[in-house]
Amino acid sequence: MRGRLAPYLMVLPGGLWLLAFFAVPLVLMASFSLMTGNVVDGFDQVLRWRNYTEGLELYGDKFVRSLWYGLLATVACLLLAYPAAAWIAFRAGRRKSVYLLLLLLPFFVSFVLRTVSWKFVLADNGIVLGTLKGWGVLPDGFHVLGTTFAVVAGLTYNFLPFMALPIYVALERLDPRMLEAARDLYASRAQTFLRVVLPLSLPGVFAGAIMTFVPASADYVNAEVLGGTENVMIGNIIWTEYFVNNDYPTASALSFTLMAILLAGVFLYARALGTEDVLEAARR
Amino acid sequence: MRALRVYTWVLIAWLALPIAVMIAFGFNDTASRQNFVWEGFTLRWYAHLFDKPDLTRALVNSLVIAVLSTLITTVLGTLIGLALGRHRFRGKGAANIVLFAAIASPELVMGASLLSMFVTLNIPRGIGTIVAAHVMFSVAFVAVTVRARAVGLDPALEEAAADLGASRWEVFRLVTLPMVRPGVLAGALLAFALSIDDFVITNFTSGTTVTFPLWVWSSTRTGTPPQVNVMGTLIFAIGVLIAIVNVVGARRRKT
Numbered sequence: 001m002r003g004r005l006a007p008y009l010m011v012l013p014g015g016l017w018l019l020a021f022f023a024v025p026l027v028l029m030a031s032f033s034l035m036t037g038n039v040v041d042g043f044d045q046v047l048r049w050r051n052y053t054e055g056l057e058l059y060g061d062k063f064v065r066s067l068w069y070g071l072l073a074t075v076a077c078l079l080l081a082y083p084a085a086a087w088i089a090f091r092a093g094r095r096k097s098v099y100l101l102l103l104l105l106p107f108f109v110s111f112v113l114r115t116v117s118w119k120f121v122l123a124d125n126g127i128v129l130g131t132l133k134g135w136g137v138l139p140d141g142f143h144v145l146g147t148t149f150a151v152v153a154g155l156t157y158n159f160l161p162f163m164a165l166p167i168y169v170a171l172e173r174l175d176p177r178m179l180e181a182a183r184d185l186y187a188s189r190a191q192t193f194l195r196v197v198l199p200l201s202l203p204g205v206f207a208g209a210i211m212t213f214v215p216a217s218a219d220y221v222n223a224e225v226l227g228g229t230e231n232v233m234i235g236n237i238i239w240t241e242y243f244v245n246n247d248y249p250t251a252s253a254l255s256f257t258l259m260a261i262l263l264a265g266v267f268l269y270a271r272a273l274g275t276e277d278v279l280e281a282a283r284r
Numbered sequence: 285m286r287a288l289r290v291y292t293w294v295l296i297a298w299l300a301l302p303i304a305v306m307i308a309f310g311f312n313d314t315a316s317r318q319n320f321v322w323e324g325f326t327l328r329w330y331a332h333l334f335d336k337p338d339l340t341r342a343l344v345n346s347l348v349i350a351v352l353s354t355l356i357t358t359v360l361g362t363l364i365g366l367a368l369g370r371h372r373f374r375g376k377g378a379a380n381i382v383l384f385a386a387i388a389s390p391e392l393v394m395g396a397s398l399l400s401m402f403v404t405l406n407i408p409r410g411i412g413t414i415v416a417a418h419v420m421f422s423v424a425f426v427a428v429t430v431r432a433r434a435v436g437l438d439p440a441l442e443e444a445a446a447d448l449g450a451s452r453w454e455v456f457r458l459v460t461l462p463m464v465r466p467g468v469l470a471g472a473l474l475a476f477a478l479s480i481d482d483f484v485i486t487n488f489t490s491g492t493t494v495t496f497p498l499w500v501w502s503s504t505r506t507g508t509p510p511q512v513n514v515m516g517t518l519i520f521a522i523g524v525l526i527a528i529v530n531v532v533g534a535r536r537r538k539t
Contacts (some may be wrong), residue, residue: 003442007371011379014360014423021384022419025397032400039403049404078515084295087288097531101524102296108523109303112483112497116504122319127305130321160299210388218390221483225504235392242396242488251401259393266388 021216033252043248051253057255059237066234067261069148070217073155074163077212078205079165080156086197089171089184100168104161111158118154119145122226146228154222159215163208170204188270214262234258288391301371303520310513319510329510336511342499343515347410349495353418357475358418361426362468366460368427369434372416386424395488402489409491417489425478426471435468473526480519 033051037043056063057245088099106114121128132138144150174197182192220235227233234254241251309319313326334340363376368379398417437460445459446452461468483497490498500512 004373007367007373008375010363010367010371014364014427015382017360017380017416017423018382021401021416022382022389022394022400025394025401028392028404029397029400032404051481080295083288084292087285087292091285091289097534099296101527101531103299105296105303105524106301107477108520109306109516110481110483110497110500110519112500112504113512114302114307116500116508117306120320121302121305121505126320127322131330157299157302181428195339210329214388214390218392220392221501238392238396239487242399248400248403251396255393255396259390262390263385263388265381270384270388 004106004280014109029252030256032248033256035249038250039246039248048249051249052257055250055253055257059234062232062234062237063258063261066217066258069152069223069233070213071153072152073159073216074213076152076156076211077160078165078209081160081208082167082205083209085164085168086171086201089168096172103164103168106157108132111148112225113222115154115158118150118157119225122150145226146231147283148227151223151231152228154201155219156224157218158219158222159212162211162215166204166207166211167201168204174200208265210269214266217262218258288334289469291305307512307517307520308519310510312348312510312513314510315434316507317480319508319513331512334399334510336509337513338494339496339499339509339511342494343496345411345493346496348417348478350476351416352411353415353461353479354472354476356415356473357422357426357479358468361423361471361475362430362464364427364432364463364470365430365467369431370437370439370460383424386421387428391421391482391484395485398485399488409489410493413489413491414486414495417485418482420453421482421485422475422478426468427469429474430464433464433470437463472529473530477523 026126031045032043034047034049035043035045035051036048052089088096088103090203094100120126123143124143125133129138129142129144133140133142178196178200179192182196187195217233218235220233220239223231223236225231237249238254238258241247241254245251289442299508310329311323311325311327312319312322313324313328314321315323364379364383368376397418398413398420401407402413407413441463442455442459445455450458481497483501486495486498487501494502494516500508503509
């Protein structure tokens with residue numbers, strides 16, 4: 001009897017913690033999203049579904065923009081990370097872990113700080129643009145900060161390791177005999193890549209896409225630090241609703257809508273793949 | 285393949301660029317609040333690292349929170365990881381899905397929902413609520429790390445220990461735990477790194493308490509002082525050092 005209870009007892013403390021600080025807050029936020037009122041006057045539960053429709057009407061474009069930025073950053077991460085991850089997995093030999101560490105360097109600097117550091121680098125008269133303007137290569141009015149490019153590049157930079165790691169893990173596990181077999185069967189390099197390497201690395205690509213797309217779409221730090229008024233993302237709106245307007249019902253409805261969109265996508269993805277696979281790749 | 289090698293180095297250079305700038309501007313002899321233009325080399329900011337009491341306070345808060353949440357997370361996460369890796373039980377699939385949801389949920393939503401709860405229940409926000417939040421979002425990472433280690437272990441070793449008269453507790457302490465120790469250690473390091481770096485969830489659960497990332501965030505509007513660069517540099521150096529020790533240690537064990 002004790003033997004059968006053991007796993008439940010082991011899961012219990014962590015499970016209760018997740019119940020109290022993950023599940024219950026979500027339920028309370030769902031409840032908030034149907035209320036009216038504000039922090040000063042108090043809140044009333046009136047099952048106001050219009051919080052959702054109004055949120056979508058007012059900020060639909062911000063949702064679309066956030067998902068678009070998230071998608072751009074995810075694709076950029078994939079294109080940038082895949083070749084490097086492949087080279088490290090197949091060709092780096094004994095120095096694999098050194099290269100991997102170099103690829104993960106950004107993780108050793110606080111997320112906010114490395115974004116601020118990009119602001120240094122890209123500042124209108126900073127070390128890059130200032131120098132180029134001094135040489136007369138760029139016109140005086142040229143700027144990068146405050147553009148869509150700056151925000152998407154910031155997102156790409158910040159979440160690239162999340163994409164690189166699962167791809168590397170998938171490629172590293174690939175049996176080298178598969179490549180030999182392909183060569184023995186007269187596959188060209190391109191054919192070997194397209195029909196052997198790429199399909200076998202897809203679980204890593206999918207996991208990396210989730211780990212990049214979700215935090216990138218819900219981000220507000222990059223848009224705040226690197227972007228301008230044209231780059232406001234839904235995360236910035238939610239932040240403002242909470243901390244400036246104290247409009248918890250609207251903020252909750254917007255948060256819930258965002259999560260519903262992102263989680264629905266993620267779970268469809270995970271179902272197609274099996275959770276174990278995604279988790280396995282996500283853990284590294 | 286040469287081209288790929290060059291490409292990998294270019295990518296690494298891009299990844300390292302803002303870090304190099306952060307480190308360099310910690311040595312910048314600037315007088316203004318805006319630390320944007322290179323004015324010459326100085327070690328002044330290293331000597332006056334703790335001159336800003338509120339910044340020092342923020343760093344101390346970050347360290348206290350990271351230590352506390354790492355301790356709790358490691359215990360809770362290890363237990364879950366062992367249960368999932370070593371036992372078959374009903375509800376295991378559901379547990380895996382919950383862990384996946386905790387890893388895949390956007391931080392913004394987790395932070396916002398925690399704020400909703402703390403406001404509803406009138407819980408004062410501070411170090412306690414930050415630690416609760418950090419444990420919540422990092423426990424799943426520790427659990428999957430430990431699970432991955434526990435799955436590959438031979439159950440015969442534990443059975444042998446039990447056959448030789450070891451009690452359940454002795455089997456756990458003398459056989460199971462030592463075997464999964466690398467996974468537990470990796471999980472603990474991950475939990476510490478996640479906690480000390482966290483911005484979004486902390487932003488929502490901190491109330492008036494300030495951590496290092498929050499201080500940096502609020503300084504972006506007025507200008508980030510060079511001490512922030514120095515602290516960032518030191519955290520970076522310590523983190524890289526620990527990682528190198530880990531990599532070298534792993535290589536030693538293999539050979």
